[in-house]
Amino acid sequence: MTAKRVLVAYGTTHGATAGIAEQIGETLREDGLDAVVLPADDVDDVRGYDAVVLGGALYAGHWSGKAERCAERNADSLRHRPVWLFSSGPLDRSATEHDIPPVPSVARQMQLIGAREHKTFGGSITARTPGLLARSMLRQGKGGDYRDPDRIRTWAHHISGELATA
Ligand SMILES: Cc1cc2nc3c(=O)[nH]c(=O)nc-3n(C[C@H](O)[C@H](O)[C@H](O)COP(=O)(O)O)c2cc1C
Structure with a gap:
Protein backbone atom coordinates (compact mmCIF):
# COMPACT_ATOMS: atom_id res chain seq x y z
CA MET A 1 0.00 0.00 0.00
CA THR A 2 1.39 3.47 -0.82
CA ALA A 3 1.76 5.96 2.02
CA LYS A 4 -0.89 8.64 2.34
CA ARG A 5 0.32 12.00 1.09
CA VAL A 6 -0.13 14.83 3.59
CA LEU A 7 0.48 18.53 2.98
CA VAL A 8 1.60 20.62 5.96
CA ALA A 9 1.28 24.29 4.95
CA GLY A 19 9.32 25.52 12.69
CA ILE A 20 6.08 24.01 14.06
CA ALA A 21 5.06 22.87 10.56
CA GLU A 22 8.49 21.24 10.02
CA GLN A 23 8.14 19.36 13.29
CA ILE A 24 4.65 18.16 12.37
CA GLY A 25 5.94 17.03 8.96
CA GLU A 26 8.86 15.18 10.53
CA THR A 27 6.59 13.36 13.00
CA LEU A 28 4.12 12.37 10.26
CA ARG A 29 7.03 10.95 8.25
CA GLU A 30 8.21 8.98 11.31
CA ASP A 31 4.70 7.52 11.37
CA GLY A 32 5.06 6.35 7.76
CA LEU A 33 3.15 9.12 6.00
CA ASP A 34 4.46 10.93 2.93
CA ALA A 35 4.43 14.48 4.37
CA VAL A 36 5.38 17.59 2.41
CA VAL A 37 5.91 20.94 4.20
CA LEU A 38 5.31 24.15 2.19
CA PRO A 39 4.72 27.88 2.77
CA ALA A 40 0.99 28.59 2.42
CA ASP A 41 1.69 31.14 -0.33
CA ASP A 42 3.12 28.34 -2.51
CA VAL A 43 0.01 26.17 -2.29
CA ASP A 44 -2.21 26.60 -5.35
CA ASP A 45 -3.74 23.14 -5.51
CA VAL A 46 -4.22 20.57 -2.74
CA ARG A 47 -5.80 17.91 -4.94
CA GLY A 48 -2.59 15.87 -4.99
CA TYR A 49 -2.83 15.29 -1.22
CA SER A 64 -1.90 34.87 9.26
CA GLY A 65 -3.31 36.32 6.02
CA LYS A 66 -1.13 33.82 4.14
CA ALA A 67 -2.86 30.88 5.84
CA GLU A 68 -6.28 32.45 5.46
CA ARG A 69 -5.85 33.14 1.74
CA CYS A 70 -4.54 29.59 1.24
CA ALA A 71 -7.68 28.24 2.92
CA GLU A 72 -9.93 30.46 0.78
CA ARG A 73 -8.11 29.69 -2.48
CA ASN A 74 -8.41 25.94 -1.90
CA ALA A 75 -11.72 25.84 -0.04
CA ASP A 76 -13.52 23.56 -2.53
CA SER A 77 -10.78 20.92 -2.46
CA LEU A 78 -10.22 21.22 1.29
CA ARG A 79 -13.89 20.47 1.93
CA HIS A 80 -13.36 17.06 0.31
CA ARG A 81 -10.40 15.85 2.39
CA PRO A 82 -9.51 15.64 6.08
CA VAL A 83 -8.07 18.96 7.28
CA TRP A 84 -6.51 20.04 10.58
CA LEU A 85 -5.76 23.67 11.42
CA PHE A 86 -3.37 25.18 13.93
CA SER A 87 -2.36 28.60 15.21
CA SER A 88 0.90 29.72 16.72
CA GLY A 89 0.79 32.65 19.08
CA PRO A 90 0.79 32.91 22.85
CA LEU A 91 4.11 34.07 24.27
CA ASP A 92 3.57 32.39 27.62
CA ARG A 93 2.77 28.88 28.88
CA SER A 94 -1.00 29.26 28.41
CA ALA A 95 -1.13 27.06 25.27
CA THR A 96 0.68 24.27 27.14
CA GLU A 97 -1.47 24.60 30.23
CA HIS A 98 -4.89 24.49 28.56
CA ASP A 99 -6.59 24.28 25.16
CA ILE A 100 -7.01 27.71 23.58
CA PRO A 101 -9.94 27.96 21.15
CA PRO A 102 -9.43 29.32 17.63
CA VAL A 103 -9.73 33.08 17.07
CA PRO A 104 -12.95 34.02 15.19
CA SER A 105 -11.33 34.13 11.72
CA VAL A 106 -9.96 30.60 12.20
CA ALA A 107 -13.27 29.34 13.60
CA ARG A 108 -14.92 30.68 10.44
CA GLN A 109 -12.41 28.88 8.20
CA MET A 110 -12.95 25.66 10.16
CA GLN A 111 -16.65 25.85 9.40
CA LEU A 112 -16.17 26.72 5.72
CA ILE A 113 -13.72 23.87 5.16
CA GLY A 114 -15.22 21.40 7.60
CA ALA A 115 -11.86 21.06 9.39
CA ARG A 116 -11.66 18.22 11.89
CA GLU A 117 -9.83 20.02 14.66
CA HIS A 118 -7.80 23.07 15.63
CA LYS A 119 -4.88 23.48 18.04
CA THR A 120 -3.23 26.59 19.39
CA PHE A 121 0.49 26.21 20.06
CA GLY A 122 2.70 28.67 21.91
CA GLY A 123 4.64 31.02 19.67
CA SER A 124 8.14 32.39 19.64
CA ILE A 125 9.82 35.75 19.57
CA THR A 126 13.53 35.82 20.22
CA LEU A 132 10.44 47.00 15.73
CA LEU A 133 7.32 45.55 17.38
CA ALA A 134 9.07 42.30 18.22
CA ARG A 135 11.98 44.26 19.68
CA SER A 136 9.65 46.40 21.75
CA MET A 137 7.85 43.27 23.04
CA LEU A 138 11.20 41.78 24.01
CA ARG A 139 12.09 44.97 25.86
CA GLN A 140 8.84 44.59 27.83
CA GLY A 141 9.95 41.06 28.77
CA LYS A 142 7.33 39.37 26.54
CA GLY A 143 9.63 37.21 24.40
CA GLY A 144 10.67 33.57 24.48
CA ASP A 145 10.15 30.32 22.63
CA TYR A 146 6.93 28.68 23.86
CA ARG A 147 6.43 26.20 21.00
CA ASP A 148 6.40 23.04 23.16
CA PRO A 149 7.82 20.22 20.99
CA ASP A 150 6.11 17.50 23.07
CA ARG A 151 2.66 18.93 22.47
CA ILE A 152 3.35 19.41 18.76
CA ARG A 153 4.60 15.83 18.41
CA THR A 154 1.63 14.43 20.34
CA TRP A 155 -0.81 16.24 18.06
CA ALA A 156 0.99 15.07 14.92
CA HIS A 157 0.86 11.45 16.16
CA HIS A 158 -2.85 11.94 16.79
CA ILE A 159 -3.31 13.06 13.15
CA SER A 160 -1.38 9.98 11.92
CA GLY A 161 -3.64 7.81 14.05
CA GLU A 162 -6.77 9.36 12.57
CA LEU A 163 -5.45 8.93 9.04
CA ALA A 164 -4.54 5.30 9.72
CA THR A 165 -8.15 4.53 10.57
CA ALA A 166 -9.69 6.78 7.87
C1 LIG B 1 3.17 42.63 16.81
C2 LIG B 1 2.81 41.26 17.32
C3 LIG B 1 1.48 40.94 17.58
C4 LIG B 1 1.14 39.66 18.09
N1 LIG B 1 -0.17 39.38 18.34
C5 LIG B 1 -0.50 38.17 18.88
C6 LIG B 1 -1.86 37.85 19.17
O1 LIG B 1 -2.79 38.62 18.95
N2 LIG B 1 -2.13 36.64 19.72
C7 LIG B 1 -1.14 35.73 20.00
O2 LIG B 1 -1.44 34.66 20.51
N3 LIG B 1 0.16 35.99 19.67
C8 LIG B 1 0.50 37.18 19.14
N4 LIG B 1 1.81 37.46 18.82
C9 LIG B 1 2.83 36.43 18.96
C10 LIG B 1 3.09 35.73 17.63
O3 LIG B 1 1.92 35.13 17.15
C11 LIG B 1 4.15 34.64 17.81
O4 LIG B 1 5.36 35.25 18.05
C12 LIG B 1 4.22 33.71 16.62
O5 LIG B 1 4.92 32.55 16.99
C13 LIG B 1 4.86 34.36 15.42
O6 LIG B 1 4.87 33.45 14.37
P1 LIG B 1 5.79 33.61 13.08
O7 LIG B 1 7.23 33.74 13.56
O8 LIG B 1 5.55 32.36 12.32
O9 LIG B 1 5.34 34.83 12.35
C14 LIG B 1 2.17 38.71 18.31
C15 LIG B 1 3.50 39.04 18.01
C16 LIG B 1 3.83 40.29 17.53
C17 LIG B 1 5.28 40.63 17.23
Whole structure:
Protein backbone atom coordinates (compact mmCIF):
# COMPACT_ATOMS: atom_id res chain seq x y z
CA MET A 1 0.00 0.00 0.00
CA THR A 2 1.39 3.47 -0.82
CA ALA A 3 1.76 5.96 2.02
CA LYS A 4 -0.89 8.64 2.34
CA ARG A 5 0.32 12.00 1.09
CA VAL A 6 -0.13 14.83 3.59
CA LEU A 7 0.48 18.53 2.98
CA VAL A 8 1.60 20.62 5.96
CA ALA A 9 1.28 24.29 4.95
CA TYR A 10 2.11 27.32 7.08
CA GLY A 11 1.62 31.08 7.10
CA THR A 12 4.50 32.75 8.90
CA THR A 13 5.97 36.21 9.25
CA HIS A 14 9.09 35.50 11.28
CA GLY A 15 9.58 31.73 10.98
CA ALA A 16 8.20 30.36 14.26
CA THR A 17 5.17 28.77 12.58
CA ALA A 18 7.40 27.26 9.90
CA GLY A 19 9.32 25.52 12.69
CA ILE A 20 6.08 24.01 14.06
CA ALA A 21 5.06 22.87 10.56
CA GLU A 22 8.49 21.24 10.02
CA GLN A 23 8.14 19.36 13.29
CA ILE A 24 4.65 18.16 12.37
CA GLY A 25 5.94 17.03 8.96
CA GLU A 26 8.86 15.18 10.53
CA THR A 27 6.59 13.36 13.00
CA LEU A 28 4.12 12.37 10.26
CA ARG A 29 7.03 10.95 8.25
CA GLU A 30 8.21 8.98 11.31
CA ASP A 31 4.70 7.52 11.37
CA GLY A 32 5.06 6.35 7.76
CA LEU A 33 3.15 9.12 6.00
CA ASP A 34 4.46 10.93 2.93
CA ALA A 35 4.43 14.48 4.37
CA VAL A 36 5.38 17.59 2.41
CA VAL A 37 5.91 20.94 4.20
CA LEU A 38 5.31 24.15 2.19
CA PRO A 39 4.72 27.88 2.77
CA ALA A 40 0.99 28.59 2.42
CA ASP A 41 1.69 31.14 -0.33
CA ASP A 42 3.12 28.34 -2.51
CA VAL A 43 0.01 26.17 -2.29
CA ASP A 44 -2.21 26.60 -5.35
CA ASP A 45 -3.74 23.14 -5.51
CA VAL A 46 -4.22 20.57 -2.74
CA ARG A 47 -5.80 17.91 -4.94
CA GLY A 48 -2.59 15.87 -4.99
CA TYR A 49 -2.83 15.29 -1.22
CA ASP A 50 -4.95 12.90 0.84
CA ALA A 51 -5.01 15.25 3.85
CA VAL A 52 -3.93 18.77 4.77
CA VAL A 53 -2.61 20.42 7.94
CA LEU A 54 -2.68 24.23 7.69
CA GLY A 55 -1.25 26.58 10.30
CA GLY A 56 -0.82 30.30 10.76
CA ALA A 57 0.77 32.75 13.15
CA LEU A 58 -1.50 35.02 15.22
CA TYR A 59 -1.02 38.77 14.98
CA ALA A 60 -3.29 41.23 16.77
CA GLY A 61 -5.96 38.57 17.21
CA HIS A 62 -5.95 37.49 13.56
CA TRP A 63 -4.70 34.39 11.79
CA SER A 64 -1.90 34.87 9.26
CA GLY A 65 -3.31 36.32 6.02
CA LYS A 66 -1.13 33.82 4.14
CA ALA A 67 -2.86 30.88 5.84
CA GLU A 68 -6.28 32.45 5.46
CA ARG A 69 -5.85 33.14 1.74
CA CYS A 70 -4.54 29.59 1.24
CA ALA A 71 -7.68 28.24 2.92
CA GLU A 72 -9.93 30.46 0.78
CA ARG A 73 -8.11 29.69 -2.48
CA ASN A 74 -8.41 25.94 -1.90
CA ALA A 75 -11.72 25.84 -0.04
CA ASP A 76 -13.52 23.56 -2.53
CA SER A 77 -10.78 20.92 -2.46
CA LEU A 78 -10.22 21.22 1.29
CA ARG A 79 -13.89 20.47 1.93
CA HIS A 80 -13.36 17.06 0.31
CA ARG A 81 -10.40 15.85 2.39
CA PRO A 82 -9.51 15.64 6.08
CA VAL A 83 -8.07 18.96 7.28
CA TRP A 84 -6.51 20.04 10.58
CA LEU A 85 -5.76 23.67 11.42
CA PHE A 86 -3.37 25.18 13.93
CA SER A 87 -2.36 28.60 15.21
CA SER A 88 0.90 29.72 16.72
CA GLY A 89 0.79 32.65 19.08
CA PRO A 90 0.79 32.91 22.85
CA LEU A 91 4.11 34.07 24.27
CA ASP A 92 3.57 32.39 27.62
CA ARG A 93 2.77 28.88 28.88
CA SER A 94 -1.00 29.26 28.41
CA ALA A 95 -1.13 27.06 25.27
CA THR A 96 0.68 24.27 27.14
CA GLU A 97 -1.47 24.60 30.23
CA HIS A 98 -4.89 24.49 28.56
CA ASP A 99 -6.59 24.28 25.16
CA ILE A 100 -7.01 27.71 23.58
CA PRO A 101 -9.94 27.96 21.15
CA PRO A 102 -9.43 29.32 17.63
CA VAL A 103 -9.73 33.08 17.07
CA PRO A 104 -12.95 34.02 15.19
CA SER A 105 -11.33 34.13 11.72
CA VAL A 106 -9.96 30.60 12.20
CA ALA A 107 -13.27 29.34 13.60
CA ARG A 108 -14.92 30.68 10.44
CA GLN A 109 -12.41 28.88 8.20
CA MET A 110 -12.95 25.66 10.16
CA GLN A 111 -16.65 25.85 9.40
CA LEU A 112 -16.17 26.72 5.72
CA ILE A 113 -13.72 23.87 5.16
CA GLY A 114 -15.22 21.40 7.60
CA ALA A 115 -11.86 21.06 9.39
CA ARG A 116 -11.66 18.22 11.89
CA GLU A 117 -9.83 20.02 14.66
CA HIS A 118 -7.80 23.07 15.63
CA LYS A 119 -4.88 23.48 18.04
CA THR A 120 -3.23 26.59 19.39
CA PHE A 121 0.49 26.21 20.06
CA GLY A 122 2.70 28.67 21.91
CA GLY A 123 4.64 31.02 19.67
CA SER A 124 8.14 32.39 19.64
CA ILE A 125 9.82 35.75 19.57
CA THR A 126 13.53 35.82 20.22
CA ALA A 127 16.38 38.28 19.79
CA ARG A 128 16.70 36.92 16.24
CA THR A 129 13.10 37.95 15.35
CA PRO A 130 13.28 41.05 13.13
CA GLY A 131 10.96 44.04 13.43
CA LEU A 132 10.44 47.00 15.73
CA LEU A 133 7.32 45.55 17.38
CA ALA A 134 9.07 42.30 18.22
CA ARG A 135 11.98 44.26 19.68
CA SER A 136 9.65 46.40 21.75
CA MET A 137 7.85 43.27 23.04
CA LEU A 138 11.20 41.78 24.01
CA ARG A 139 12.09 44.97 25.86
CA GLN A 140 8.84 44.59 27.83
CA GLY A 141 9.95 41.06 28.77
CA LYS A 142 7.33 39.37 26.54
CA GLY A 143 9.63 37.21 24.40
CA GLY A 144 10.67 33.57 24.48
CA ASP A 145 10.15 30.32 22.63
CA TYR A 146 6.93 28.68 23.86
CA ARG A 147 6.43 26.20 21.00
CA ASP A 148 6.40 23.04 23.16
CA PRO A 149 7.82 20.22 20.99
CA ASP A 150 6.11 17.50 23.07
CA ARG A 151 2.66 18.93 22.47
CA ILE A 152 3.35 19.41 18.76
CA ARG A 153 4.60 15.83 18.41
CA THR A 154 1.63 14.43 20.34
CA TRP A 155 -0.81 16.24 18.06
CA ALA A 156 0.99 15.07 14.92
CA HIS A 157 0.86 11.45 16.16
CA HIS A 158 -2.85 11.94 16.79
CA ILE A 159 -3.31 13.06 13.15
CA SER A 160 -1.38 9.98 11.92
CA GLY A 161 -3.64 7.81 14.05
CA GLU A 162 -6.77 9.36 12.57
CA LEU A 163 -5.45 8.93 9.04
CA ALA A 164 -4.54 5.30 9.72
CA THR A 165 -8.15 4.53 10.57
CA ALA A 166 -9.69 6.78 7.87
C1 LIG B 1 3.17 42.63 16.81
C2 LIG B 1 2.81 41.26 17.32
C3 LIG B 1 1.48 40.94 17.58
C4 LIG B 1 1.14 39.66 18.09
N1 LIG B 1 -0.17 39.38 18.34
C5 LIG B 1 -0.50 38.17 18.88
C6 LIG B 1 -1.86 37.85 19.17
O1 LIG B 1 -2.79 38.62 18.95
N2 LIG B 1 -2.13 36.64 19.72
C7 LIG B 1 -1.14 35.73 20.00
O2 LIG B 1 -1.44 34.66 20.51
N3 LIG B 1 0.16 35.99 19.67
C8 LIG B 1 0.50 37.18 19.14
N4 LIG B 1 1.81 37.46 18.82
C9 LIG B 1 2.83 36.43 18.96
C10 LIG B 1 3.09 35.73 17.63
O3 LIG B 1 1.92 35.13 17.15
C11 LIG B 1 4.15 34.64 17.81
O4 LIG B 1 5.36 35.25 18.05
C12 LIG B 1 4.22 33.71 16.62
O5 LIG B 1 4.92 32.55 16.99
C13 LIG B 1 4.86 34.36 15.42
O6 LIG B 1 4.87 33.45 14.37
P1 LIG B 1 5.79 33.61 13.08
O7 LIG B 1 7.23 33.74 13.56
O8 LIG B 1 5.55 32.36 12.32
O9 LIG B 1 5.34 34.83 12.35
C14 LIG B 1 2.17 38.71 18.31
C15 LIG B 1 3.50 39.04 18.01
C16 LIG B 1 3.83 40.29 17.53
C17 LIG B 1 5.28 40.63 17.23
